[in-house]
Amino acid sequence: MNKRPVSRIAIPRQSALERRRNFDEVALGYTADMALVEAARCLQCKSAKCIEGCPVGINIPGFIKAITENNFPAAVEILKSDNVLPGICGRVCPQETQCEQLCILGKKGESVAIGRLERFVADWERLQARPSSSLRAVAASGWKVAVVGAGPAGLTAAADLARLGHQVTIFESLHTPGGVLKYGIPDFRLPSAIVDEEVTSIRNLGVSIELNSVIGKTETVDELLERFDAVFLGTGAGLPLFMHIPGENLSGVYSANEFLTRVNLMHAYRFPAYDTPVKIGKRVAVIGGGNVAMDAARAALRLGAENVYVIYRRSEAEMPARREEVENAVEEGIDFVFLANPVKFLGDEKRNLAGVECIRMQLAEPDSSGRRRPVPLEGSHFRLDLDVAVVALGTTPNPLIARSTPGLAVTRRGTLVCDEATGRTTRPYVWAGGDAVTGSATVISAMGAARTAARDIDRYLRRAAGSSPVWRQGPAGIDGQL
Amino acid sequence: MYKVLETRKLTADIYLFKLQAPLIARKARAGQFIILRVHQEGERIPLTLADWDVDEGSVTIVFMAVGTTTCHLSRLKPGEAIADLAGPLGHPTEIGHFGTVVCVAGGFAIAVIRPIIRSLKQAGNRIVTIVGVRNKNLMFWEKELRQDSDELIITTDDGSYQRKGLVTEPLKEILEGGDDISRVIAIGPTAMMKFTSLTTRPYGVKTIVSLNPIMVDGTGMCGCCRVSVGDEIKFACVEGPEFDGHLVDWDEFMSRQTTYLDQEKYSYQCTAGEHQQHRS
Numbered sequence: 014m015n016k017r018p019v020s021r022i023a024i025p026r027q028s029a030l031e032r033r034r035n036f037d038e039v040a041l042g043y044t045a046d047m048a049l050v051e052a053a054r055c056l057q058c059k060s061a062k063c064i065e066g067c068p069v070g071i072n073i074p075g076f077i078k079a080i081t082e083n084n085f086p087a088a089v090e091i092l093k094s095d096n097v098l099p100g101i102c103g104r105v106c107p108q109e110t111q112c113e114q115l116c117i118l119g120k121k122g123e124s125v126a127i128g129r130l131e132r133f134v135a136d137w138e139r140l141q142a143r144p145s146s147s148l149r150a151v152a153a154s155g156w157k158v159a160v161v162g163a164g165p166a167g168l169t170a171a172a173d174l175a176r177l178g179h180q181v182t183i184f185e186s187l188h189t190p191g192g193v194l195k196y197g198i199p200d201f202r203l204p205s206a207i208v209d210e211e212v213t214s215i216r217n218l219g220v221s222i223e224l225n226s227v228i229g230k231t232e233t234v235d236e237l238l239e240r241f242d243a244v245f246l247g248t249g250a251g252l253p254l255f256m257h258i259p260g261e262n263l264s265g266v267y268s269a270n271e272f273l274t275r276v277n278l279m280h281a282y283r284f285p286a287y288d289t290p291v292k293i294g295k296r297v298a299v300i301g302g303g304n305v306a307m308d309a310a311r312a313a314l315r316l317g318a319e320n321v322y323v324i325y326r327r328s329e330a331e332m333p334a335r336r337e338e339v340e341n342a343v344e345e346g347i348d349f350v351f352l353a354n355p356v357k358f359l360g361d362e363k364r365n366l367a368g369v370e371c372i373r374m375q376l377a378e379p380d381s382s383g384r385r386r387p388v389p390l391e392g393s394h395f396r397l398d399l400d401v402a403v404v405a406l407g408t409t410p411n412p413l414i415a416r417s418t419p420g421l422a423v424t425r426r427g428t429l430v431c432d433e434a435t436g437r438t439t440r441p442y443v444w445a446g447g448d449a450v451t452g453s454a455t456v457i458s459a460m461g462a463a464r465t466a467a468r469d470i471d472r473y474l475r476r477a478a479g480s481s482p483v484w485r486q487g488p489a490g491i492d493g494q495l
Numbered sequence: 496m497y498k499v500l501e502t503r504k505l506t507a508d509i510y511l512f513k514l515q516a517p518l519i520a521r522k523a524r525a526g527q528f529i530i531l532r533v534h535q536e537g538e539r540i541p542l543t544l545a546d547w548d549v550d551e552g553s554v555t556i557v558f559m560a561v562g563t564t565t566c567h568l569s570r571l572k573p574g575e576a577i578a579d580l581a582g583p584l585g586h587p588t589e590i591g592h593f594g595t596v597v598c599v600a601g602g603f604a605i606a607v608i609r610p611i612i613r614s615l616k617q618a619g620n621r622i623v624t625i626v627g628v629r630n631k632n633l634m635f636w637e638k639e640l641r642q643d644s645d646e647l648i649i650t651t652d653d654g655s656y657q658r659k660g661l662v663t664e665p666l667k668e669i670l671e672g673g674d675d676i677s678r679v680i681a682i683g684p685t686a687m688m689k690f691t692s693l694t695t696r697p698y699g700v701k702t703i704v705s706l707n708p709i710m711v712d713g714t715g716m717c718g719c720c721r722v723s724v725g726d727e728i729k730f731a732c733v734e735g736p737e738f739d740g741h742l743v744d745w746d747e748f749m750s751r752q753t754t755y756l757d758q759e760k761y762s763y764q765c766t767a768g769e770h771q772q773h774r775s
Contacts, residue, residue: 087514181647186714188532188539188579196716228716231518252714255728262721262728262747264754271717277713279538285765288538288563289711290758364750411715 019122029344052464062115068461103132125265140297156180159241164192166247166447173467174220184226229413250448260358264364269405294401301405302332326354436466463493496576517552525610526588530713543607557606601683631656667740692740704740733740
């Protein structure tokens, strides 16, 4: 056997110079030859640690082994049996803190590039004529389930429930399915076409999707329960947080949600071919240090900005964004302004944004999140001239559903009260999962929660047949009451 | 796709469209709005509902063809369809037995005040309606508004029909008069709503305005429609669109409405050019 390389195969990417002016995907993906070499690095551990790091428990050594055997159809089967959105996850999962972090090879060299291999398999399948058999529907159970929201959680719940034989209808408030995958994540990180294809594969399971259905307004959860046996809420965390500092409503100050929705969902980067505009700034600042901030900054650059700043109140080490995305941003020429916090947006005489006043920060002792707490340095104010500012400080769940559903409890943060082991809310026959429960988190953790809820819905519906089930939020309810 | 059931040109550039939307019709209340998108490359725009019919499963919108989306929309024929329609969105108008309510509307919004007038009338209020238009040619639904209201006052900017002047003039006279006015509701151009609020402020009469900011999703997701109301920032799409006119920061609101003025003009020129080509 050949000597096992210590380093993973690099993924071909558009050069920084080229990509900073287009919205095409940055990473281009492995060729089959690259995938074969990378897959051969996997040790095929008997008790594979990587699986424990995956929120949906993909049989990682299994699909990698199939690659090494040049059996790509088998790799697809294995991958898709655990994950209906592999093309998406292969691109946007933070593998470095999940499966790849636990890979044994990572102790002495680089871990197996699990995410890149996942993406390779998904992309290979998409180019084939026939869909994978594991995504074919099974015998009908007779139960009907409504899923609210066609984002990562809703799509996963719908696919799992359909594969268990239930009749599933997804209700989506926007004009296209995908949720944050469509309105939030830009094409250069996750091409819209990939989302469309994976949504199509879920439709092919018999799942129907009702678009432009704003549950809480068009119909309520109670009305859905008249027609469906169970409801899963995967409504995400769509409400943007603002800083509540002076000048925040000046023309030119955006929430990251608005900025990215205009650019991604509404294709403002192709204005006027598409009708929705977005302000093109020469000097743009994005406030925040997460993945959304990186997406907004890199999108602003691609729209034609000359200077793009990311203003973050802690230091580089505390940034919650993925390492890879920060590196991409640096390569593309984004300027990072660490240890600084905006105190005021400044406007011109027409109330257009003209700049931002910031204060320098320093790090004190760690706070409840374990990260060192930033405190302002008195008298250290400075100003940046700006045309556009994007506030990317996170989101909380949209209150439309909670307000219109009696008995559905929410926490003070606006998240749905939910039993973690089952996904059950405080309302009978209503489950939830994803950002609506946790606040903004990752695509894959939402998918994991949706899978948990889908399993519990299935158990509940099947065991509820012919009896009158008593709703208990905890798992004891199932065993104790039915 | 959402079918266009009926189209009517009410007056120059102002159109009435009936759209197939049974679910929205079932839920609609006075003061609520819809978001629509005409085609796949289109923008999402909010429009306040002018009417709805549960039995027919339809909603009625009235709009002025002044921008890209409304221009595209105005060209559609019955039997054709628009890509997207979502609603009903926003809170309905607060309806109660208030006493005498003055309803002020301007421009094409004289259509969308009708459901509000009807609901208030049903609740036992006396309705004085003041509508303002630029000139006689832009007036429509006079008979209907007269029927719905206890009293109707029409003003034109140029004096070409009925009373010359702005809506605030008769409004001020009513406030000065002996009648006890319980509240004023204003819907229409922003300047009209702003000056209506300024007119009523010294009299301490509660004044509700129906704001029409730029929106994207219309469901509380983007914050584009945020408006300062008193000390608070409100999203007009989910917490409005109706607010206390005495608390709205009008200057901020008006500046936010003009954020895309240049791009809107450019886009409209492209659309209009395309229209010309289409014709020739």
